[in-house]
Amino acid sequence: MFHLIVTACLLADPALCADRLLPTPGPLSEAACIAGAERRIADWAARHADLVTGDWHCRATADLPHLALAEIAPGVLVHAGHPEPVSPANGGDIANLGVVIGDTVAVIDPGGSRAIGEGLYAAIRRITDKPVSHVILTHMHPDHIYGAEVFAEAGAEIVAHRNLPSGVERRAGVWAESIPRQAGALAMLGTRAVLPDRTLAAPEDMDLGSATLRLQPVATAHTDNDLTILHLESGVLFTGDLVFAGLTPSLDGSLTGWLDWLGHPPEPMPSVIIPGHGPVRMPWDQGTAPLRAYLTALADQTRAAIRAGEAMSEAAAHVGTDQRDGWQGFDEINARNAIAAFKELEWE
Structure with a gap:
């Protein structure tokens, strides 16, 4: 199988270039790849007006850069x-x-x-x-x-x-x-x-x-x-970012809703879960425990700050910070989470 590779450069910065792979729905021989290349490049370039296309070639599958699976x-x-x-x-x-x-x-x-x-x-x-x-x-x-x-x-x-x-x-x-x-x-x-x-x-x-x-x-x-x-x-079970491990969770929805989802294990119980971030195969309880602990602390400490009459900026400076261990990128993401939690919980 052969694949069309075209060099594309930023129109705003022609020195910034990379090879891009242009796939097709079906497998191509080298001859078929070459025969349709210019038309396919023109169609692709029309959808990427910020780029300029240049040289191209057809490359065998075995020679393509690839991710590990x-x-x-x-x-x-x-x-x-x-x-x-x-x-x-x-x-x-x-x-x-x-x-x-x-x-x-x-x-x-x-x-x-x-x-x-x-x-x-x-x-x-x-x-x-x-x-x-x-x-x-x-x-x-x-x-x-x-x-x-x-x-x-x-x-x-x-x-x-x-x-x-x-x-x-x-x-x-x-x-x-x-x-x-x-x-x-x-x-x-x-x-x-x-x-x-x-x-x-x-x-x-x-x-x-x-x-x-x-x-x-x-x-x-x-x-x-x-x-x-x-x-x-x-x-x-692929959970997406409903489960984080290692990378600090980001709250972009509902803290109470997230805790509710975590509090009701899936049925049937999965053999393993694949979180959005972190180790790629974990049991449900082990995989979700650190996340549950962090989100529970975030909720409890936010509610305590609200009851104490703290302003949102004051609460965001300390809510959740005792949960830092084991999480990458914690300080910036936790500060945003604390603000989101405060906005959600202050009107409970």
Whole structure:
């Protein structure tokens, strides 16, 4: 199988260039890749007006840069992101990403940039040439969704919680400026947010032929658009950022809703959970315990500060700070969480 690679440079900074992989829905021979290259590059460039395209070539699957994938159950693979805040050193590769192979392939979160999505696509193609039929977004945050365009170009249907499009649209302008500053402009080159083709308001089973995924929309918790995915054959549960381990949790939904979700273990009990960040396979109780402890402390200390008559700025300076141990990026994220918790709980 061969893949079209084109060099793309920022129109605003022509010295900032990277190779981009342009996938297709079906496998290509080298001759077919070459024959359609110029038309495909023109179509892609029309959707990326901030870029200038240059040289191109067709490259065999074995020669593509790719992410590492580990099989944790038959047909279930995970790429482990770095459990730390986004930085130029990690290029936004901080989220755990899933791949489920049945008669077709489903991707669970395509990563935090086009480059990461391309690396995941290449990793899949090293394992199978089955079509990638679906991309499932566990929630709206950029480190989980910004690789989706790669798979849309490969013919996948993008599926998400019904609230995800409005959440992305409200924040897209801010993210377009903040994420390149955090990850680096080169790491984000060619990255473009794409909205889902289909959204869910109720549970749904997704049939991949020899594998079935149960998609479960969740009431407002980490965000207002969280979605869990259970692989029925193995009992592996992808929680997205409803579970954090190592990286400090970020509250972008409801603190009480999140604690309520954590207080009601899934049925059936999963064999292991794959959190959005942290070790890629953990039992439910062990995997959720540090998060429950942190969020409980955040709620209890916020309520105490409100009862004491503290202002929000005063409370944010100390609420949750005794929970720092074991969490990466704690101080900045906890301060934001404390403010969000105060705003939610002051009118209880």
